[in-house]
Amino acid sequence: MKKKKKKPGAASIFLNGKMVGTHPDGKSLSVRLRERRRMNELSSQVNIYYNEKLNELHILTDKGRVRRPYIVVENGKSRLTPEILGRLKNKELNWHHLVKMGIIEFLDAQEEENAYVAIKEEELAPDHTHLEVHPANIFGVVAGVLPYPEHNSSPRITMACAMAKQSLGIYTTNFNNRYDTRGYVMYYPQEPLVQTSVYKSLNLREKAAGQNCIVALTSYQGYNMADAIVVNRSAIDRGLHRVAMFKTYETEERMYPGGQKDKIELPTPEVVGYRGEEAYRYLDDDGIIVPESEVKGKDVLVGKTSPPRFLEEISVFGAVEEKKRESSLSLKTGESGKVDSVLVTEGPSGNRLVKARIRSIKTPEIGDKLASRHGQKGVIGLNVPQEGMPFTKSGIVPDLIVNPHAIPSRMTAGHLLETLGGKAACLGGMIADSTAFSGDTEAQFKEVLTKNGFDEHGEEVLYDGLTGRKINAKIFMGNVYYQRLHHLVSNKMHVRSRGPVQLLTHQPTEGRAREGGLRFGEMERDCLIGYGASMLIKERLLEESDKTVQLICTECGSLATHDYARNREVCPVCQNESVEPVEMSYAFKLLLDEIKSLGIFPRVMLKRKG
Amino acid sequence: MASKKQSVKITPFEAVGVVAAQSIGEPGTQMTMRTFHYAGVAEHVPTGLPRLIEIVDAKKEPKKPIIDIYLKKSIAKSSSESEKVAKEISSLYVDDVAKVEDDLEKLYIAVTYNEKDGKAQGVTFAALKKALQDFSENQKVEGHQITIKLGKKKTKTGEKKMTAKAVRKMTQKVRQALVRGVQGIYKAVVLKGDGEYFIRAGGFNIVGACQHPSVDPARVYTNNIKEIEKNYGIEAARNAIVREIKDVMDMQKLFVDIRHIMLIADAMTYSGNIKSIGRHGLSGEKVGVLGRAAFEETIKHLINASAFSEEESLVGVTENIIVGQTVPVGTGRVKLVMKGQKK
Numbered sequence: 001m002k003k004k005k006k007k008p009g010a011a012s013i014f015l016n017g018k019m020v021g022t023h024p025d026g027k028s029l030s031v032r033l034r035e036r037r038r039m040n041e042l043s044s045q046v047n048i049y050y051n052e053k054l055n056e057l058h059i060l061t062d063k064g065r066v067r068r069p070y071i072v073v074e075n076g077k078s079r080l081t082p083e084i085l086g087r088l089k090n091k092e093l094n095w096h097h098l099v100k101m102g103i104i105e106f107l108d109a110q111e112e113e114n115a116y117v118a119i120k121e122e123e124l125a126p127d128h129t130h131l132e133v134h135p136a137n138i139f140g141v142v143a144g145v146l147p148y149p150e151h152n153s154s155p156r157i158t159m160a161c162a163m164a165k166q167s168l169g170i171y172t173t174n175f176n177n178r179y180d181t182r183g184y185v186m187y188y189p190q191e192p193l194v195q196t197s198v199y200k201s202l203n204l205r206e207k208a209a210g211q212n213c214i215v216a217l218t219s220y221q222g223y224n225m226a227d228a229i230v231v232n233r234s235a236i237d238r239g240l241h242r243v244a245m246f247k248t249y250e251t252e253e254r255m256y257p258g259g260q261k262d263k264i265e266l267p268t269p270e271v272v273g274y275r276g277e278e279a280y281r282y283l284d285d286d287g288i289i290v291p292e293s294e295v296k297g298k299d300v301l302v303g304k305t306s307p308p309r310f311l312e313e314i315s316v317f318g319a320v321e322e323k324k325r326e327s328s329l330s331l332k333t334g335e336s337g338k339v340d341s342v343l344v345t346e347g348p349s350g351n352r353l354v355k356a357r358i359r360s361i362k363t364p365e366i367g368d369k370l371a372s373r374h375g376q377k378g379v380i381g382l383n384v385p386q387e388g389m390p391f392t393k394s395g396i397v398p399d400l401i402v403n404p405h406a407i408p409s410r411m412t413a414g415h416l417l418e419t420l421g422g423k424a425a426c427l428g429g430m431i432a433d434s435t436a437f438s439g440d441t442e443a444q445f446k447e448v449l450t451k452n453g454f455d456e457h458g459e460e461v462l463y464d465g466l467t468g469r470k471i472n473a474k475i476f477m478g479n480v481y482y483q484r485l486h487h488l489v490s491n492k493m494h495v496r497s498r499g500p501v502q503l504l505t506h507q508p509t510e511g512r513a514r515e516g517g518l519r520f521g522e523m524e525r526d527c528l529i530g531y532g533a534s535m536l537i538k539e540r541l542l543e544e545s546d547k548t549v550q551l552i553c554t555e556c557g558s559l560a561t562h563d564y565a566r567n568r569e570v571c572p573v574c575q576n577e578s579v580e581p582v583e584m585s586y587a588f589k590l591l592l593d594e595i596k597s598l599g600i601f602p603r604v605m606l607k608r609k610g
Numbered sequence: 611m612a613s614k615k616q617s618v619k620i621t622p623f624e625a626v627g628v629v630a631a632q633s634i635g636e637p638g639t640q641m642t643m644r645t646f647h648y649a650g651v652a653e654h655v656p657t658g659l660p661r662l663i664e665i666v667d668a669k670k671e672p673k674k675p676i677i678d679i680y681l682k683k684s685i686a687k688s689s690s691e692s693e694k695v696a697k698e699i700s701s702l703y704v705d706d707v708a709k710v711e712d713d714l715e716k717l718y719i720a721v722t723y724n725e726k727d728g729k730a731q732g733v734t735f736a737a738l739k740k741a742l743q744d745f746s747e748n749q750k751v752e753g754h755q756i757t758i759k760l761g762k763k764k765t766k767t768g769e770k771k772m773t774a775k776a777v778r779k780m781t782q783k784v785r786q787a788l789v790r791g792v793q794g795i796y797k798a799v800v801l802k803g804d805g806e807y808f809i810r811a812g813g814f815n816i817v818g819a820c821q822h823p824s825v826d827p828a829r830v831y832t833n834n835i836k837e838i839e840k841n842y843g844i845e846a847a848r849n850a851i852v853r854e855i856k857d858v859m860d861m862q863k864l865f866v867d868i869r870h871i872m873l874i875a876d877a878m879t880y881s882g883n884i885k886s887i888g889r890h891g892l893s894g895e896k897v898g899v900l901g902r903a904a905f906e907e908t909i910k911h912l913i914n915a916s917a918f919s920e921e922e923s924l925v926g927v928t929e930n931i932i933v934g935q936t937v938p939v940g941t942g943r944v945k946l947v948m949k950g951q952k953k
Contacts, residue, residue, distance in 0.1 A: 532939055600913070
């Protein structure tokens with residue numbers, strides 16, 4: 001088949017990336033198609049993109065294109081006229097009407113290439129094609145709720161966005177009916193005093209994730225150096241940033257080949273691996289724990305028994321003895337809490353399934369992470385009772401003391417502005433607007449502050465809580481919305497002096513869940529070599545790790561064994577009894593075994609030391 | 611003075627190698643990928659980590675070989691004279707000034723002098739003719755065209771007719787024939803440094819460059835360490851390694867004590883030829899089987915050791931760690947010796 005020759009200068013038309021035909025004038029076609037769309041003759045979801053360089057017209061109707069709304073501009077005039085705005089206010093019109101009327105349209109990434117968008121209505125020029133609905137619209141959902149982003153440096157905004165997602169609050173309003181593996185619910189969440197219009201539109205006050213704290217920007221005995229935060233312990237006692245952690249444990253009555261089944265029950269002492277009466281003390285008759293019982297450590301939540309692993313466990317008398325194994329569900333080591341609720345249902349494969357939700361209260365403690373909405377994160381460095389905190393003459397005591405060094409190098413002026421705005425919002429009994437590019441201004445806050453008899457810069461005269469003396473500097477103090485992030489020390493803290501070792505290597509296990517040790521790695525080893533601390537290396541890598549004593553045949557140099565039956569030490573290779581105990585790492589013994597498996601015979605030739 | 615000397619001495623059994631490796635390795639992690647811009651060939655020379663790896667791996671040829679040619683004192687003062695030398699040294703091929711075409715049927719190569727290119731490069735038609743004279747005696751000159759007839763090829767047994775394939779090969783050779791300059795040196799640029807002019811060019815042909823009468827042979831330098839070793843010996847190569855590593859560090863504004871670098875250069879060159887740091891060089895030549903096996907190619911070393919019934923004498927650091935003994939450095943090396951009791 002001969003291809004039809006395209007006329008010179010004709011535009012190629014593509015529908016969803018496939019070429020469907022040509023048109024003598026692509027540009028005017030694109031204009032006409034858009035007009036149709038604005039007249040609601042074409043779906044508002046169709047996007048048209050004309051590439052002038054390649055003379056290609058793309059019509060896009062695919063799914064999955066990310067689109068965002070703009071106000072249509074004609075001849076440098078916004079289609080959203082004051083008249084229409086008025087009708088909007090009277091609720092005669094809504095958003096969908098505007099889309100249908102061609103006042104607002106959605107552009108995708110491609111059509112955006114053909115658009116010239118004005119950010120503000122004042123700067124509209126004749127060649128603009130669109131206008132942003134609001135300048136803050138360039139931010140997404142997460143960045144949209146950050147206060148005063150235009151006053152912060154961009155890396156801090158990025159960090160603030162990342163941290164907002166880690167904040168603890170009320171993640172869903174039906175948390176009581178849910179059995180999430182992990183969930184945190186804040187005791188007294190507050191909506192921020194300084195919030196953006198996006199915050200309202202997302203109805204986030206229903207699911208607030210933080211509290212308005214009185215923050216003083218000063219140092220405190222060096223306990224807030226390097227991004228630490230000093231917290232008022234009395235405030236914590238009153239419920240500041242208090243969070244409940246819910247954790248769900250579950251177990252299932254599994255079926256085994258051969259018709260056997262697990263059974264959820266109170267294990268009897270005959271069961272293999274019975275943990276003793278103590279461990280089952282909270283279980284009800286059905287083997288399931290009673291709600292509101294306080295559990296900790298390795299307490300059993302759901303008693304369960306399993307059939308024996310091997311069927312040949314048949315007694316001498318011929319009858320099959322039902323020797324059941326203990327396989328109860330118990331709380332992880334180091335965790336504690338109260339049983340919040342218990343759920344008995346059916347699992348996906350039709351088995352009986354029991355879930356137990358454990359609730360534990362996590363009050364803020366030293367090492368917990370807090371952050372404002374400006375990428376200003378920090379960990380709690382000290383809890384100070386109210387009487388130890390600085391106070392104003394009217395008796396106001398800050399909840400948090402943040403170090404001023406956190407500000408200049410990070411250029412988060414928004415944090416300061418929020419402090420001022422929060423203070424003004426408190427005094428004026430209002431909620432300050434901090435929407436990007438259009439929020440309340442510093443001057444407005446200053447006015448409110450002066451009107452209420454406060455220093456217009458937000459500074460306060462403080463008295464040292466420890467000495468009672470006046471502090472010889474005015475201290476910036478105000479109200480900032482702080483979030484508690486879900487990096488809680490209590491879930492991370494880990495120490496080991498001794499503990500379990502791995503079966504294969506005899507080396508300490510890894511990870512907090514297994515009570516593991518911290519790896520003394522290659523680079524750490526190199527440092528000790530560089531320092532010449534020979535004995536310390538030996539201690540770390542042998543004594544504190546996988547030291548064993550192995551028997552070595554002095555004759556052939558292979559590993560010897562202790563023959564318990566005859567109580568003698570003998571080399572299995574040459575039957576020699578002249579055998580010496582040698583101290584070595586278990587890993588080396590494994591290496592010797594592995595080398596043997598390669599078909600190589602390693603010999604350990606012994607020499608007296610010294 | 612004497613006490614100063616004492617205090618500077620390294621303590622016995624100090625693990626100098628590890629300290630040197632760490633002292634270079636740690637700043638190495640901070641090296642940026644930022645490149646600095648220079649005129650001419652030096653523009654895309656690898657610096658920083660890639661160059662460091664190149665030096666330490668003892669590569670035969672750096673990615674971008676560079677030669678610094680210093681001139682005799684009398685010439686080095688003048689910019690224009692240096693420029694002239696640069697032009698003379700920089701290699702120019704037939705292909706640069708002429709159009710080379712071959713006829714596979716009639717078996718000849720036609721070289722047409724391009725006057726515009728030739729004039730720009732300062733190459734006369736006569737020079738081009740001279741460059742081509744070695745190819746065949748049967749040459750015809752017509753205006754600005756030289757035709758090289760390739761009828762027969764001399765072999766041991768007599769004369770043989772040229773094949774088309776051989777003609778193609780010959781054409782390539784003609785294109786690459788040197789009209790002027792030193793083989794392998796290109797893009798020469800005159801730079802000023804230390805009150806004199808010198809030439810920086812691509813390539814590393816030291817011997818060729820030194821033959822130019824205006825070049826000071828004592829001061830020619832290239833970043834090709836192997837070339838330095840070949841022409842000036844292993845001591846010069848050691849100094850070149852030190853200088854090159856130092857240059858890399860200085861350029862990134864990282865400061866490493868020169869003695870660490872010297873130790874590495876010594877380790878690479880003490881045997882009389884350059885060895886790389888890695889499995890083909892230094893680490894591959896460790897005495898202990900376990901030490902080598904622990905580094906790379908474990909199985910290969912174990913099998914070879916068994917085939918030759920090697921003995922592990924446990925002299926190295928890794929070997930002793932594997933076995934679970936104290937390491938023979940620092941405190942682990944010190945032994946207490948008791949004097950025999952007097953009777």
